[in-house]
Amino acid sequence: MPPAGMTMPQLWPSLRQEDESLLVLGIDTATLVCSTAVVSEEKLVAEYTLQVKKTHSERLLPFIAAMLKDAGIDLGSLDGVAVAAGPGSFTGLRIGIVTARALGQALEVPLCGVSTLEALAAQHPLFNGIICPILDARRNQVYNALFQGGRKCRRLTEDRAISLARLLAELGKRQEDVLFIGDAVPVYQETVADALGPRACFMPQESAICRSGAVARLGLAKIAAGRGCTWRELKPNYIRRSQAEIKLQAQAAGGD
Amino acid sequence: MNKTLILGIETSCDETAAAVVSGGSRLHSNIIASQAELHRKYGGVVPEIASRRHLETVNFVIEQALSAAGCTFSDLAAIAVTYGPGLVGALLVGVNTAKTLAYALGKPLLAVNHIEAHIAANYLVQEIQFPAVCLVASGGHTTLLYLAARGEAELLGATRDDAAGEAFDKIARVLNLGYPGGPAIEQAAQSGNPEAFSFPRAFSGRDDLFEFSFSGLKSAVINTVHRLEQKGEKTPAADVAAAFQQAVVEILVEKTRLAAAEKKVKTVLLAGGVAANSLLRDRLEQVLREDGRKLFYPPPDLCTDNAAMVAAAGWDLFREGKFAGLDLNAVPVLDIFRQGE
Numbered sequence: 300m301p302p303a304g305m306t307m308p309q310l311w312p313s314l315r316q317e318d319e320s321l322l323v324l325g326i327d328t329a330t331l332v333c334s335t336a337v338v339s340e341e342k343l344v345a346e347y348t349l350q351v352k353k354t355h356s357e358r359l360l361p362f363i364a365a366m367l368k369d370a371g372i373d374l375g376s377l378d379g380v381a382v383a384a385g386p387g388s389f390t391g392l393r394i395g396i397v398t399a400r401a402l403g404q405a406l407e408v409p410l411c412g413v414s415t416l417e418a419l420a421a422q423h424p425l426f427n428g429i430i431c432p433i434l435d436a437r438r439n440q441v442y443n444a445l446f447q448g449g450r451k452c453r454r455l456t457e458d459r460a461i462s463l464a465r466l467l468a469e470l471g472k473r474q475e476d477v478l479f480i481g482d483a484v485p486v487y488q489e490t491v492a493d494a495l496g497p498r499a500c501f502m503p504q505e506s507a508i509c510r511s512g513a514v515a516r517l518g519l520a521k522i523a524a525g526r527g528c529t530w531r532e533l534k535p536n537y538i539r540r541s542q543a544e545i546k547l548q549a550q551a552a553g554g555d
Numbered sequence: 556m557n558k559t560l561i562l563g564i565e566t567s568c569d570e571t572a573a574a575v576v577s578g579g580s581r582l583h584s585n586i587i588a589s590q591a592e593l594h595r596k597y598g599g600v601v602p603e604i605a606s607r608r609h610l611e612t613v614n615f616v617i618e619q620a621l622s623a624a625g626c627t628f629s630d631l632a633a634i635a636v637t638y639g640p641g642l643v644g645a646l647l648v649g650v651n652t653a654k655t656l657a658y659a660l661g662k663p664l665l666a667v668n669h670i671e672a673h674i675a676a677n678y679l680v681q682e683i684q685f686p687a688v689c690l691v692a693s694g695g696h697t698t699l700l701y702l703a704a705r706g707e708a709e710l711l712g713a714t715r716d717d718a719a720g721e722a723f724d725k726i727a728r729v730l731n732l733g734y735p736g737g738p739a740i741e742q743a744a745q746s747g748n749p750e751a752f753s754f755p756r757a758f759s760g761r762d763d764l765f766e767f768s769f770s771g772l773k774s775a776v777i778n779t780v781h782r783l784e785q786k787g788e789k790t791p792a793a794d795v796a797a798a799f800q801q802a803v804v805e806i807l808v809e810k811t812r813l814a815a816a817e818k819k820v821k822t823v824l825l826a827g828g829v830a831a832n833s834l835l836r837d838r839l840e841q842v843l844r845e846d847g848r849k850l851f852y853p854p855p856d857l858c859t860d861n862a863a864m865v866a867a868a869g870w871d872l873f874r875e876g877k878f879a880g881l882d883l884n885a886v887p888v889l890d891i892f893r894q895g896e
């Protein structure tokens with residue numbers, strides 16, 4: 300469906316003007332946190348973050364509207380929209396992505412899907428050891444990716460769904476400290492501490508949750524480099540297929 | 556360009572649709588991306604799969620609807636969307652798309668009840684004389700309504716268990732006729748004998764005259780099929796389909812006829828996917844003609860889920876200035892009466 304070979308420089312030729320900084324809107328609805336932010340190249344301009352049991356569908360758009368109004372930012376002055384594209388709750392991801400796609404279609408601005416796990420890790424780039432975001436994936440698994448912290452922060456694994464036992468076994472083979480962040484930490488903190496002892500590090504809650512400021516910052520870097528996409532290409536990264544597909548495939552395999 | 560162009564968006568079940576309608580009756584475009592093929596191997600709509608496909612499709616369908624109508628976002632007067640009833644995850648895609656477009660474009664947002672949208676499909680086809688009685692029958696609902704005027708629907712009765720279309724789907728599955736069940740049953744029934752089996756018709760008493768029940772009929776059909784299987788006999792699928800279809804149609808026709816008589820209306824409307832069933836159309840038309848009433852129904856592509864009907868129903872909200880807020884949410888279970896107004 301999306302036309303192939305469409306690149307950013309053609310679509311948005313004069314994205315960066317000499318005297319003005321890019322403004323990118325960030326959205327994160329991958330977990331219970333509903334967060335929206337605006338960043339420029341120099342600073343975090345605004346960030347609204349809410350962590351309550353209220354549907355993202357009701358909250359997100361009024362939140363964006365209120366934040367932009369309070370920050371005195373005209374919707375038309377946005378140069379792009381970045382969104383936490385997954386992993387995370389399927390419904391939560393969809394609300395963020397659908398909102399970003401509609402903004403991209405209506406405003407004709409570039410979009411950027413950012414890994415939820417990468418955005419979490421990007422809040423602690425200088426940690427001296429392994430950064431290990433974990434999101435609750437239910438079915439006895441967590442969504443996870445590993446990052447090497449330090450001055451040259453880099454990714455060690457793909458985004459994946461993995462059982463906590465396997466993740467801990469993987470980390471047990473290493474020597475460095477491991478920083479655990481993400482919404483699965485409160486669920487598994489004791490097990491993790493038991494398995495890794497003093498190597499396991501935890502952040503206070505406010506530094507351990509998804510924040511759209513980080514999503515917007517990572518998105519801005521990609522969009523500025525011409526590596527954004529249009530609404531045609533932006534999709535969630537669910538990691539998992541639907542239960543119905545998994546079941547059907549298992550039945551087909553069992554029937555052979 | 557016409558000042559009353561409304562973009563309609565529909566994602567309540569397994570059709571992703573967008574359409575442009577002006578003045579609440581003139582169709583400029585009507586784009587429907589059906590997911591039926593995607594759900595066929597599961598024998599019914601899988602909500603998670605439907606939600607995923609809606610997300611991938613909805614903006615493309617909107618783009619096509621605008622270009623087919625020869626207009627752009629800036630020409631629109633408002634954006635209308637189905638916010639319920641339906642599958643919550645599926646509805647969320649349309650609702651959040653519509654809200655965001657309305658916000659980003661600075662256009663009013665219209666929250667449309669899917670059942671009222673089905674009724675409004677009739678306004679796209681012809682001028683309707685009110686008052687009228689309308690039967691909405693589809694995979695999700697079986698509802699009888701009294702319409703004093705356009706946009707003024709009053710509930711007379713609904714189904715207490717399965718929707719008519721749902722019963723069609725289940726029986727089609729039992730008979731291995733495929734999905735969706737409505738067209739499958741209708742086709743199989745063409746070569747069947749409707750008198751080969753006698754299935755029960757539930758016509759209730761005076762106090763629940765306009766309510767429907769299809770679970771007893773459904774069980775009777777399933778039991779018949781199982782009994783034949785136990786005896787090792789081959790199920791005459793065409794006969795069962797024909798007898799089942801006849802029973803459903805008789806129930807729908809009888810209740811609608813009674814409602815039209817009680818409300819003393821000259822006009823009766825059919826709406827919803829089951830309204831595409833030709834036996835239902837023919838029988839109902841016949842009995843109503845005997846009573847001196849006239850039946851109207853939309854063409855098949857406006858009976859099944861589409862966004863033109865959403866845009867048409869949105870027009871009634873637009874005229875009254877009933878705009879929805881940016882906090883609009885999907886409402887999976889929704890009465891015909893708009894609450895909190």
Ligand SMILES: [Zn+2]
Nearest residue numbers: 669693695860
């Ligand atoms: Zn419908």
